[in-house]
Amino acid sequence: MAKFLVQKSEPLNGEVYISGAKNAVLPLMAAALLSGETCRIEDVPDLRDVEVMKEILTSLGGNIREAEDTVLEITCDSITTNEADYELVRKMRASFLVLGPLLARTGRAKVHMPGGCTIGARPIDLHLKGFEALGAEVIQKDNYVEAIAPAGGLRGASVYLDFPSVGATENIMMAAGLAQGTTYIENAAEEPEIVDLANFMNKMGARIKGAGTDTIKIEGVESLKGCFHTVIPDRIEAGTFMLAGAITRGQVLIKNIVFDHVKPITAKLRECGVTVEMGDEGIYVVADQRPLTSTDIKTLPYPGFPTDIQSPFMAFLTTVEGSSTVIETVFENRFMHVAELNRMGANIQTEGNKAYIQGGKTLEGAQVIATDLRAGAALVLAGLVANGTTEISEIYHIERGYEKFMKKFKALGANILRIDD
Numbered sequence: 001m002a003k004f005l006v007q008k009s010e011p012l013n014g015e016v017y018i019s020g021a022k023n024a025v026l027p028l029m030a031a032a033l034l035s036g037e038t039c040r041i042e043d044v045p046d047l048r049d050v051e052v053m054k055e056i057l058t059s060l061g062g063n064i065r066e067a068e069d070t071v072l073e074i075t076c077d078s079i080t081t082n083e084a085d086y087e088l089v090r091k092m093r094a095s096f097l098v099l100g101p102l103l104a105r106t107g108r109a110k111v112h113m114p115g116g117c118t119i120g121a122r123p124i125d126l127h128l129k130g131f132e133a134l135g136a137e138v139i140q141k142d143n144y145v146e147a148i149a150p151a152g153g154l155r156g157a158s159v160y161l162d163f164p165s166v167g168a169t170e171n172i173m174m175a176a177g178l179a180q181g182t183t184y185i186e187n188a189a190e191e192p193e194i195v196d197l198a199n200f201m202n203k204m205g206a207r208i209k210g211a212g213t214d215t216i217k218i219e220g221v222e223s224l225k226g227c228f229h230t231v232i233p234d235r236i237e238a239g240t241f242m243l244a245g246a247i248t249r250g251q252v253l254i255k256n257i258v259f260d261h262v263k264p265i266t267a268k269l270r271e272c273g274v275t276v277e278m279g280d281e282g283i284y285v286v287a288d289q290r291p292l293t294s295t296d297i298k299t300l301p302y303p304g305f306p307t308d309i310q311s312p313f314m315a316f317l318t319t320v321e322g323s324s325t326v327i328e329t330v331f332e333n334r335f336m337h338v339a340e341l342n343r344m345g346a347n348i349q350t351e352g353n354k355a356y357i358q359g360g361k362t363l364e365g366a367q368v369i370a371t372d373l374r375a376g377a378a379l380v381l382a383g384l385v386a387n388g389t390t391e392i393s394e395i396y397h398i399e400r401g402y403e404k405f406m407k408k409f410k411a412l413g414a415n416i417l418r419i420d421d
């Protein structure tokens with residue numbers, strides 16, 4: 001199994017170009033199932049999760065052409081099966097997103113329960129509630145879900161989500177795109193990735209309004225066509241590099257970033273004393289000019305502080321003076337990095353969904369485990385400022401979601417090496 005060896009590094013310095021967003025491109029790829037024509041998607045990151053989604057689409061009869069570097073052309077003119085293979089689906093949570101479009105396009109879909117990071121129970125009840133509201137019969141059995149549209153096809157409906165789930169909003173939006181009549185998703189997720197999916201589907205001929213607010217209106221259409229689309233930049237990758245600059249007290253220019261998408265991260269870094277400025281070329285993060293202080297974080301659905309940046313931010317908070325509190329409200333098991341950071345000399349106590357961080361500690365290199373994708377990124381950040389060597393195992397989690405991870409860090413001066421055990 002591959003590992004990262006991270007050595008204490010000089011303050012990071014230089015510029016980094018942010019890739020297309022993992023959490024945007026995966027639903028876009030699933031949405032290509034809604035049309036028989038070609039969808040051309042640009043700025044597709046080279047990630048393990050994207051590879052899995054390619055395999056899933058291919059297994060369903062889709063045709064994928066890598067037109068150029070970072071460009072995919074997906075054509076789903078003939079869907080040969082409406083059952084997604086368990087071996088593929090179990091590898092990643094987002095694979096469940098093929099259910100909505102498959103159901104809408106073929107009237108029937110069977111998908112195994114998804115896998116992914118073990119950051120919580122991650123039920124799919126809200127997705128299913130949406131499909132049922134659209135008239136589908138939903139059968140949940142032996143670790144799979146089968147959804148069957150009524151004889152006349154899915155019908156528009158009002159769906160209220162008990163929690164603004166990103167995945168449920170996306171899945172229902174895709175299913176409703178080809179339903180008869182109008183669907184309203186209330187208490188919908190407002191994440192930028194939802195807006196990107198709505199923009200993509202509207203280019204395909206869908207009639208979606210309100211994406212980015214808590215009520216999305218989808219007027220179903222009979223069929224959708226192909227389109228061209230460029231994926232939005234990855235705000236979580238951007239946030240990770242902003243924190244890499246901050247934790248090493250460096251100076252980093254983050255290119256290809258939407259300033260609005262990283263507002264909560266910017267606000268919290270500024271509270272700690274980090275300079276974050278928007279310039280012509282991107283966002284400058286400067287952390288070498290004054291002592292940094294603590295702050296408190298509470299994760300929330302967008303536009304609140306993103307849960308996916310909670311662990312990298314916590315790694316940073318271990319290095320600033322004072323005590324900080326982090327409250328995780330989105331996932332119930334997203335503190336697995338705490339034990340690993342404490343193994344490196346951090347002082348973090350947890351109580352339910354709260355973590356109390358006593359900052360200003362000198363971290364020491366240790367053998368640690370990347371328990372999930374963002375926990376892995378947090379350990380790399382900690383390793384950059386820890387004395388000696390930090391050996392991080394199970395890095396396949398990291399490679400699931402960060403494109404050219406090592407190359408980008410090395411270009412900023414990080415001392416990081418990938419070894420095969």
Ligand SMILES: CC(=O)N[C@H]1[C@@H](OP(=O)(O)OP(=O)(O)OC[C@H]2O[C@@H](n3ccc(=O)[nH]c3=O)[C@H](O)[C@@H]2O)O[C@H](CO)[C@@H](O)[C@@H]1O
Pocket residue numbers: 022023024026093094120121122123124125126127128163164165166167168189193301307308330331332
């Ligand atoms: C591929 C992708 O885009 N992943 C992101 C997506 O995950 P994902 O779409 O899985 O996250 P959700 O927004 O659905 O989950 C948020 C919360 O809602 C709960 N829930 C969700 C669905 C449901 O049917 N029932 C239910 O109770 C979950 O258990 C969780 O506690 O949004 C998360 C929250 O911003 C991010 O951390 C993930 O990086």
Ligand SMILES: C=C(OP(=O)(O)O)C(=O)O
Pocket residue numbers: 023092093094116117119308373374401
């Ligand atoms: C939790 C994440 O991803 P996924 O939903 O794919 O598990 C993430 O990107 O941090």
